[in-house]
Amino acid sequence: MIVALANQKGGVAKTTSTICLGGLLLESSSCLVVDLDPQANLTIGLGVEVQSGQLTTYDVITEQAEVLEAVIPTKSGLSLLPSDISLAKGETELLTKVGNFLILKERLEPAKAQFQHILIDCPPSLGLLTVNALSAADAILIPVQCQFFALKGLASLLETIQSIQRRINPSLRILGILPTMAEMNTIMTQDVLASLQKRFQDIPVFDPVPKSVKFAESNLAGEPIHHYASEKKLVAPYKAIATFITGELRRGKKTRSVKRGE
Ligand SMILES: Nc1ncnc2c1ncn2[C@@H]1O[C@H](COP(=O)(O)OP(=O)(O)O)[C@@H](O)[C@H]1O
Numbered sequence: 302m303i304v305a306l307a308n309q310k311g312g313v314a315k316t317t318s319t320i321c322l323g324g325l326l327l328e329s330s331s332c333l334v335v336d337l338d339p340q341a342n343l344t345i346g347l348g349v350e351v352q353s354g355q356l357t358t359y360d361v362i363t364e365q366a367e368v369l370e371a372v373i374p375t376k377s378g379l380s381l382l383p384s385d386i387s388l389a390k391g392e393t394e395l396l397t398k399v400g401n402f403l404i405l406k407e408r409l410e411p412a413k414a415q416f417q418h419i420l421i422d423c424p425p426s427l428g429l430l431t432v433n434a435l436s437a438a439d440a441i442l443i444p445v446q447c448q449f450f451a452l453k454g455l456a457s458l459l460e461t462i463q464s465i466q467r468r469i470n471p472s473l474r475i476l477g478i479l480p481t482m483a484e485m486n487t488i489m490t491q492d493v494l495a496s497l498q499k500r501f502q503d504i505p506v507f508d509p510v511p512k513s514v515k516f517a518e519s520n521l522a523g524e525p526i527h528h529y530a531s532e533k534k535l536v537a538p539y540k541a542i543a544t545f546i547t548g549e550l551r552r553g554k555k556t557r558s559v560k561r562g563e
C-alpha cells in the first residue's frame with residue numbers, strides 16, 4: 302500500500318502527518334517513509350543529517366542507486382528514504398527523461414516486497430515530483446490546515462488527481478482530507494470544516510488533528526506523536542487513519558473518483 306501525502310500548500314502538516322501515521326502503521330506492519338521534498342523536512346524531522354556519500358531520493362530517481370541501498374533506519378523505528386537539496390536538481394534532470402512521471406513508481410518497485418506500507422511525503426508544489434508520487438501511489442491523503450485560504454488550491458489539486466487517474470494511474474484513490482491544526486473553539490476552524498464538507502461532498506473528511514505545540518516538539522525530537530505525547534486526542538485522528546489504511550484499503554475498496562468542488 303503506497304500512500305502519498307500531498308497538498309501544494311506548504312505548512313499544512315504533510316511531513317508531520319507522514320511521521321505520525323508512519324509511526325502508528327509500524328505498530329502492526331512494516332513502513333517505509335519517502336522524503337520527496339528537496340527541503341528534506343521529513344529527513345530532518347526524523348533526526349537524520351544526510352552526510353556526504355549517503356544515497357538519497359535523488360540517487361534513486363536518477364537511477365544511480367537502488368531504493369533499498371539508500372533506505373536507512375531511524376530512531377523512530379521508521380525506515381527512511383532520505384532526501385536533501387540535490388532532489389531539486391533531480392526534478393530538473395527528470396524533465397528530459399521518457400515517461401518521466403512513472404520513474405518513482407518504477408524505482409520504488411523493489412521496496413514493495415520489503416515494506417507493507419510506503420508513505421510519500423510530497424513537496425509543496427504540483428510539479429513533476431508530486432505527479433510522480435501520485436502516479437506511484439495507491440491512495441492520496443490530503444492534509445488541510447484549518448486556516449484562512451485553506452481551501453484555496455484544493456480545486457487544482459483535485460484536477461491534477463483527476464488527470465492522473467484518467468491518464469496514468471486509474472487505481473489512485475482519495476483516502477480523504479485530513480484537517481490539521483484545528484482549534485475547535487474558533488469560528489475559523491468551524492468554518493473550514495463546514496466548507497470542506499459542503500464543497501467536497503464525495504470525499505471523506507477525517508476527524509481533525511488538534512493544534513498543539515506537541516507536534517512541533519515531537520518533530521524536534523524526531524519521533525511520531527504517539528511516542529512523544531500521551532494525550533489521546535492528539536493521537537486518535539492519526540490512529541483512525543492508520544486503522545483505515547491497514548483495514549479497509551488492504552481489502553481493496555472500489556476506486557473513488559473525484560468530483561470537483563465548485
Ligand atoms: N497539529 C498541529 N498543531 C500545531 N502545529 C503543527 C501541527 N501539525 C504540524 N504542526 C507544525 O506546523 C509546521 C508545518 O508542518 P509540516 O508538517 O512541516 O507541514 P508541510 O510538510 O505541509 O509543509 C511544523 O512546524 C509542524 O511542527
Ligand SMILES: [Mg+2]
Binds near residue numbers: 315317342423
Ligand atoms: Mg513538508
